[in-house]
Amino acid sequence: MLSPTLPPALRARLSPVVRAIAEAEVAEELGRDHLDDVPLLPETASVLEHRLLGMPKHFAAGMVALTLLFDRSTRATDGASFTQLSLAKRRKALARIRALPLGPLKNFTTFYDKMAPFIFWSALEEHHLLHVVLGEGVE
Amino acid sequence: MKRIDCDVLVIGSGPGGAMTACLAAEAGRDVLVLEEGAHHPIDSAPSFSLAEMDQKYRNAGLNVTFGGTSITYLEGRCVGGGSEINAALYHRPLEKTLREWQTQTRIRGFEPEQLWPHFEAVERDCNVNLVPGGNGPACDLLKRGAGSMGWSTREIARFWSYPAEAPQTGLLTGRQSMTVTLIPRAMRAGARLMPNTRVVKLLREGKRVLGAVAETTEGGARHERIELRAKSVFVCAGAVQTPRLLRRAGFTHNVGDTLQLHPMIRITARFKEPFNDLAWGVPTEQVDQFKPGLTLGCSYSSIPHLALWMGAELGDKKQRLRDWRRTGIFYVAAVGTGKGKIRDLPLVGEPFIRLPLTQADLDRLGEGLLRLGQLLFAAGAEELSSPVEGGPGIRSANDLEALCKALPQGKMPVSTIHLFSSAPMGEDEATTATDSFGKLRGVENLYVNDASLFPASPAVNPQGTVLAIARRNVGEFLG
Ligand SMILES: Cc1cc2nc3c(=O)[nH]c(=O)nc-3n(C[C@H](O)[C@H](O)[C@H](O)COP(=O)(O)OP(=O)(O)OC[C@H]3O[C@@H](n4cnc5c(N)ncnc54)[C@H](O)[C@@H]3O)c2cc1C
Numbered sequence: 001m002l003s004p005t006l007p008p009a010l011r012a013r014l015s016p017v018v019r020a021i022a023e024a025e026v027a028e029e030l031g032r033d034h035l036d037d038v039p040l041l042p043e044t045a046s047v048l049e050h051r052l053l054g055m056p057k058h059f060a061a062g063m064v065a066l067t068l069l070f071d072r073s074t075r076a077t078d079g080a081s082f083t084q085l086s087l088a089k090r091r092k093a094l095a096r097i098r099a100l101p102l103g104p105l106k107n108f109t110t111f112y113d114k115m116a117p118f119i120f121w122s123a124l125e126e127h128h129l130l131h132v133v134l135g136e137g138v139e
Numbered sequence: 140m141k142r143i144d145c146d147v148l149v150i151g152s153g154p155g156g157a158m159t160a161c162l163a164a165e166a167g168r169d170v171l172v173l174e175e176g177a178h179h180p181i182d183s184a185p186s187f188s189l190a191e192m193d194q195k196y197r198n199a200g201l202n203v204t205f206g207g208t209s210i211t212y213l214e215g216r217c218v219g220g221g222s223e224i225n226a227a228l229y230h231r232p233l234e235k236t237l238r239e240w241q242t243q244t245r246i247r248g249f250e251p252e253q254l255w256p257h258f259e260a261v262e263r264d265c266n267v268n269l270v271p272g273g274n275g276p277a278c279d280l281l282k283r284g285a286g287s288m289g290w291s292t293r294e295i296a297r298f299w300s301y302p303a304e305a306p307q308t309g310l311l312t313g314r315q316s317m318t319v320t321l322i323p324r325a326m327r328a329g330a331r332l333m334p335n336t337r338v339v340k341l342l343r344e345g346k347r348v349l350g351a352v353a354e355t356t357e358g359g360a361r362h363e364r365i366e367l368r369a370k371s372v373f374v375c376a377g378a379v380q381t382p383r384l385l386r387r388a389g390f391t392h393n394v395g396d397t398l399q400l401h402p403m404i405r406i407t408a409r410f411k412e413p414f415n416d417l418a419w420g421v422p423t424e425q426v427d428q429f430k431p432g433l434t435l436g437c438s439y440s441s442i443p444h445l446a447l448w449m450g451a452e453l454g455d456k457k458q459r460l461r462d463w464r465r466t467g468i469f470y471v472a473a474v475g476t477g478k479g480k481i482r483d484l485p486l487v488g489e490p491f492i493r494l495p496l497t498q499a500d501l502d503r504l505g506e507g508l509l510r511l512g513q514l515l516f517a518a519g520a521e522e523l524s525s526p527v528e529g530g531p532g533i534r535s536a537n538d539l540e541a542l543c544k545a546l547p548q549g550k551m552p553v554s555t556i557h558l559f560s561s562a563p564m565g566e567d568e569a570t571t572a573t574d575s576f577g578k579l580r581g582v583e584n585l586y587v588n589d590a591s592l593f594p595a596s597p598a599v600n601p602q603g604t605v606l607a608i609a610r611r612n613v614g615e616f617l618g
Contacts, residue, residue, distance in 0.1 A: 029446070029456055047189060054193075055201045056489040098529075107209075110528070114447060114552075121443035121460070122189045130442060134461050138442075 006053060006064070014064055017071040018052065019045040020083045024090035025116035030133070033088040039132055040123045047119045052111070066108045070097070140352075141365045145171035145331070148350060148369035150338045150384065153220020154602050155589030156375030157317035157325065158609035164328035166617045171367065172322075172330055173353055175337035175376075176217035181318055186224075186311070186420070187439055195224045202379075204479060204492040207548040210402060212492075212555045214377055218334050219317035221377070222602060225556065226421045226439075227298040227314055229267045230599035231258050233431060244565025244594040247575035248615075257607040257614075264324075265606065266315040267296045271306040275419030277437045277467055280410070282424060284518030290428035290510075297423060298602070310420045336365075341372065341388035341585070348372050348388070348585045371616070375589040375609070378558040379490055382481050382591060385562065385572075390579055393572040394562050398479035399596055401557040402496060403472040404504055405438065406511070407449045408520040413464035415440050426514065431474060431598035433507040435514065438468040448552075450524050453532045469515060471507030472557075474596040475500050481561060496553060504553075505543040512539040526551050557601050562591040570594075576615040577608075588612050 006014065022045040027035055035041060052063050071082045074093050078085055082093060097109045124130045130138050149160045152174040164170040177194065184190035192199045197216035203209040215221040234251045241249040261267070273279075274294050285292045298316065301309040326332060335356045342349040350368040354361055374381050382395030417439070426435035438444070442460050448468050453459055459466065479494025508526055513536045515523060523533040525542070527550050533539050562572035562579075564587075572579060577592055579585045588609045590601055597604045 028451070031455065031457065050193075051199055051201065054199045056198055057487045058484060058489055059201070059203075113451075118443050118447045119189060121446045125441065125443055126188065126190070134442075134457060138461055138463070 010064070013068060015045075015049060016083050017067050018049040020071075020085075020090060021067070021094070021112050022048050022116045022120075024087060024094055025112055026120050027087045028091050028094065029117045029120065033086070033091070035087065037132075039129050040120065040127060043123050044116065044120045047123065048112075048116055051115055051119070062104065063108065063111060066104060070105075070108065141363065142368060143171065143365060144368045145169045146370050147171070148173070148367050148372045150351065150372070150374050151175075151220060151376035151380070151589065152218045152317065152322060152332065152334075153215060153375060153377055153589060154222050154317060154605045155377075155609045156373070157219065157222075157321040158606050159373045159375055159588045159613045160330045160332075161321040161325040161328070162610065162613045163617065164325045164330035168617075170325065170330040171369070172325070172332045173336045173338055173351070173367065174218050174332065174334045176215070176220075176334065178218040178318070178332070178334040179223070181223065181314055181316055182312065186314075187441065187444065191224060204494045206477065206479075206493060206495040208496040208551065208553050209549075210400065210494065210496065210553045210555055212379075212400065212558060214379060214558075218332065219322060221556075222298070222316040223318060225602065226600075227316070227602075228295045228421070228423065228600040229262070229298055229603045230295060230597075231255075232597040232599050232604055236431060236598050240594040243567075244563055244571050245567045245575075246565045246594070248611075249575065254607060254611065257610045258603065260610060261603060261606045262296075265298050265320045266300045267603070268299055268301060269294055269296050270299075270310070270423060271301050274423045276414040276416055277419065277422040277440070278424035280414045280467075280518050281422070281426065281435075281437055281514070284514035285426050285428065287517040288510075288514055290426055290514070292424050293427045295423050295425050295600070297421075310418060338376070338384060341374075341384060342366070343388050343582075346581065347583050371584045371586065373586045373588050373613075375587070378561045378590045379481060379492070381587055381589055382561040383483055383490055385579070385587070386481075387483065390572075390582070390585070392580060393570060395481040396478070397560050397563060397570075398481055398492065398494060398558060399477070399560040399593075400475050400479070400494070400555040401472045401596065402475045402500055402504060402553050403470055403555055404508060404526045404551060404553060405448045405468050405470045406508070406526050407440075407445055407466055407468055407524040408515045409459065409462060409466045409522050410519050411465065411521060412519070415464050415467050417441055426510075429507065429510060432503055433474075433510070434472045434599075435507060435511045436470055436472075438470055440467040444468060448524065450528070450530075452529055453522070453524055469511055471504055471511050473500060473503040473507055474598050475555075478560075496548065501546045501548065505546045508546070509536070509539055509543040512536050512543075528552065559590040559593040559597070559601055560595060562587050563594045564592040565594055577612040578616075586612070586616065
């Protein structure tokens with residue numbers, strides 16, 4: 001597999017935003033505003049970032065730009081960057097974008113809405129940890 | 140630049156390339172196979188897992204076409220191509236389809252009676268089998284639903300091997316992909332295989348190709364450029380990548396202008412009783428009542444995949460996933476009518492595909508969804524997820540009817556795993572890129588031998604047809 005490349009400085013800016021989005025997506029998936037007892041969040045975020053950078057180059061470039069822009073966009077609405085917001089506020093910020101009509105920002109959330117939960121559940125399955133989140137009896 | 144010589148250069152090691160390499164090597168030719176992806180053993184990652192997507196899919200499965208509706212398409216990128224990651228379902232196309240192809244592009248030597256022996260050989264050499272002793276509870280559910288509607292279903296054979304003494308133990312592990320069948324055979328006959336080697340351009344001199352230039356990768360990074368020289372070159376890089384290579388070398392006549400695919404929509408359905416048992420692998424029953432236009436079936440429905448297709452609208456996703464044993468993913472696949480153009484994006488070197496999802500496609504998918512919904516409710520479904528992003532759950536076939544009459548463009552996740560027809564074959568020069576046996580027009584020694592050659596949709600899962608046609612064409616080449 002070709003390892004996706006991005007200048008280190010840009011990557012350092014991107015990673016925390018992807019992590020914050022991944023957490024908000026998982027919180028949405030589980031329908032709650034805290035994730036203290038939820039395993040594999042760093043793994044989910046890191047695979048998600050890898051996926052993002054592994055997309056065809058033109059999509060990846062667009063997604064990186066939109067992700068960084070999105071981080072700043074909440075300054076106007078919530079007074080702080082997305083990464084600085086509580087989980088509850090992050091979920092709301094994503095919901096606002098989801099409610100937009102078609103357009104690049106909509107595609108942006110579609111990627112995260114689909115991929116973050118898929119990666120999260122896949123990671124749990126792979127590590128045999130589904131029962132931790134879904135309860136005993138789910139293997 | 141390092142230089143390597145051979146008789147027959149095969150670009151791509153998917154079903155088309157593997158068949159070409161195997162028969163050419165067994166006929167005593169000096170064969171070199173170049174494959175962009177890595178060479179992984181068949182059991183290097185569980186099927187349909189994240190690890191498998193990373194190892195064996197192009198861009199981990201994230202490619203889309205452009206048009207009114209973006210269609211996500213999946214391609215294998217590893218030794219063995221799509222055969223390493225697919226559901227391995229095997230069909231012969233209908234005789235009617237083959238005859239339509241024959242007349243549509245005037246293919247010589249394409250009588251069904253001439254083709255069936257190739258299909259028989261594929262079935263034998265690549266171990267095509269039915270599941271011994273029944274194909275599992277998800278298939279039973281599909282049969283029950285179809286039965287109450289008075290519709291026919293059929294168990295689809297697979298490229299799969301089930302140990303005679305304990306067939307059930309092979310349900311997850313018996314895949315007969317190219318790395319298990321034709322590639323080892325090719326190598327035993329002396330073919331050389333270079334994985335992690337991507338052809339970047341064909342070397343052309345007038346009416347001949349001299350070979351190709353390729354880049355090897357090591358540890359994920361570009362390593363070196365090599366020059367390959369060959370007497371004959373077979374491009375078998377799949378329906379998207381083959382036309383890109385040809386066009387870059389200036390071969391553009393009917394190349395990359397007519398890509399076709401099977402658009403597919405998936406929904407989830409929850410039932411009262413458990414039926415989803417992953418130990419059975421991919422459910423192999425299909426509703427064939429509406430073929431050739433439409434195929435209905437059930438997909439592998441693990442928790443991550445259910446989460447992907449379920450959508451948030453049904454509410455309390457956690458509870459729904461806890462119910463995974465009584466929930467499944469069901470699909471409608473249609474014969475698409477749109478034709479796509481494949482071009483290289485300047486500077487980035489990625490493909491750009493413009494392909495419309497036509498009104499006829501939407502109508503056909505709508506009809507298929509309605510039928511699928513009727514079947515699922517007849518089989519006892521409590522609720523279906525909506526095929527439309529953000530749409531509410533569906534609790535009766537009546538709810539579905541209005542939606543299916545006018546499926547909205549651009550608002551549904553549509554995907555495809557079947558792509559073809561981007562360099563069609565036949566004698567009709569106005570519509571084809573190659574002659575009746577895959578030889579590119581206007582060049583002496585350049586051949587296409589993969590899914591690109593189909594004049595139109597095979598209306599069934601395509602790998603069997605790719606293999607049979609590749610076998611026929613390489614036979615003609617070898618004389
Ligand atoms: C997820 C999935 C499920 C599917 N399920 C089924 C099924 O159940 N039944 C069925 O019949 N079909 C199925 N298919 C479709 C089937 O796999 C394809 O029709 C078949 O693999 C096409 O064969 P091909 O030889 O044309 O191309 P491919 O299999 O795509 O092989 C082309 C190969 O060429 C390599 N390549 C591309 N460009 C270059 C380059 N520049 N240099 C070197 N190498 C290159 C690629 O990496 C690839 O390995 C499925 C496909 C997918 C993706």
